Amino acid sequence: MNKTQITLSPVDGSVVAERPLADVSHINQALAKAEKAQLDWQSTALEDRQRICSRAVDLFVVKKDDIASEITWQMGRPIQYSAGEVAGFEERARYMIEASSEGLKPVSVPEKEGFTRYICKEALGVVLVIAPWNYPYLTAINSIMPALLAGNAVLLKHSAQTPLCAERMVEAFLEAGLPEGLFQYLHMSHDNTEYLIQSDAIKHVAFTGSVPAGATVEKAAAGRFIGMGLELGGKDPAYVRADADLAAAVDTVIDGAFFNSGQSCCGIERAYVHEDVYDTFVEMAIAQVQGYRLGRSDDPETTLGPLVKNSAADFVRGQVAEAVSLGAVAHIDSALFPKDEQGTAYLAPQLLTNVNHDMRVMTEESFGPVLGVQKVTSDEEAVCLMNDSEFGLTASIFSKDIERAVELGRQVQTGTFFVNRCDYLDPALAWTGIKNSGRGCTLSVLGFDALTRPKSFHIKHG
Structure with missing residues (x-):
């Protein structure tokens, strides 16, 4: 031993x-x-x-x-x-x-x-x-x-x-x-x-x-x-309704997905966006993700550090590659992040669209800097997809209609439900999860x- x-x-x-x-x-x-x-x-x-x-x-x-x-x-x-x-x-x-x-x-x-x-x-x-x-x-x-x-x-x-x-x-x-x-x-x-x-x-x-x-x-x-x-584990979802403050939603969801290189228990790992604002959301999200700086963690200019181990980065690379092979579209060019290198813990962030729940990246915990964004046509479809998971730690809905968001939140299977925020732990509230x-x-x-x-x-x- x-x-x-x-x-x-x-x-x-x-x-x-x-x-x-x-x-x-x-x-x-x-x-x-x-x-x-x-x-x-x-x-x-x-x-x-x-x-x-x-x-x-x-x-x-x-x-x-x-x-x-x-x-x-x-x-x-x-x-x-x-x-x-x-x-x-x-x-x-x-x-x-x-x-x-x-x-x-x-x-x-x-x-x-x-x-x-x-x-x-x-x-x-x-x-x-x-x-x-x-x-x-x-x-x-x-x-x-x-x-x-x-x-x-x-x-x-x-x-x-x-x-x-x-x-x-x-x-x-x-x-x-x-x-x-x-x-x-x-x-x-x-x-x-x-x-x-x-x-x-x-x-x-x-x-x-x-x-x-x-x-x-x-x-x-x-x-x-x-x-x-x-x-x-967690595979925490966010749903952006058609009436959401889009700029605030993009900023919050992207930070929730990529902070700590995505290595957060309650980080956003999958996003569902209403079709009325989907294209604009994706366009704004791509621009925000491209603004990250991947580099050594001791560099004060770095905003995205390495994953904890090489194997963790390779795991996320595998999820992304599989999703792309099944039809997902990868929007972030890794060439924008020169520090990204196969076989190392340094991994460029990635935003995927045209994703679905047949892909591991939408169902299996990633714990890395990748976010799948799926288009939905209704609140009902969004809630169904949010609940289609073995996990239930946190979930978020972005909407100006607080009453409707809370009504939907009662249907979401989760330990903590957020409206217009995510990836946060309030010590005054019970920290708990359901399912796995x-x-x-x-x-x-x-x-x-x-x-x-x-x-x-x-x-x-x-």
Whole structure:
């Protein structure tokens, strides 16, 4: 078994980090520390937990420049955008700290003479968070912050592509005064991650990643009857109605499709445009896509960086080639993007028309800089196509008729529905998906429910 984890940068193939992998003895030591620390932490007043967590956010944000640079080198996001993740981390973390007073308070029930009755929300114990590389801080904090606030201990297994992110977060919390053992990271192999999931000490698993990996996590936990949050794949659709503000719709949809080189869980991967505005939409979209600058992520002028790995770029190339062979029209000349090169992680953006659901690019998660645009003739056809997917994370409709858009939104099978925006996560709203996009919920006041267990108190007086 490989005992060392080496992280290569998609920017230039250089080694970003080299870390020893935890063996079983290290994992067991971490579990013992976590269980011991959690017993005291769950009895700590919520106000004290909030104070320490708030201090951790302060200390993390102070290092935003270094953190942004590390993000760029680890997963390839252009440097001009990487600091935005720190801002997003802060927004979500601070919201959950504020929301914890409401989310963790006891549940009152109607008064009954001679009795006192209420429901407390108690910590689960040790929570395992398995985080992805594409938004390494934003996805992780969704579970880490409410888990700690609720009185749990957290073990963090981050992606092998972004190990420094785990280290940075733990460092900030320890510096803020979080008791030792409560929040630890473990760099682990897949086999040892499964071993950890199967430990009796783990009471909840929060996982973000692919559908196959999610199935592996579920299988590892089978028979343990523990809670599990799974944020998995997406093939998020946008529908542009005939009455939409077209300039705003094009700008929003294209940014939603190509930001982070299309490597966003809730990015737009397919667009349906009403026939009355279809030609104009396509013309405007082509012009916008042609304005991207593909280049090294450490170049401040770059607006489109490499994909995370060569194989990821090759996968998207394969989807595009198949679609074109089946009749799709590719509108972006890769010659406009000299950095694009076969066999590398650098891939030119692509806009496809004359697409349909017989093509993988319209049904299979791409996770790359490609968007298929399909013409529709009615709201009904658009909703039918939006729902024709194994996924259901987010969906967007662009329209000036808000009432009609919301009416259609009730018919769309999705966890989050947007009107006139997309590719955004509001921490005040529950983050959840349906179908193969996973199960469970993070963020909002509801985000504390999965990380606590209800305990009823039924007290008779006299």
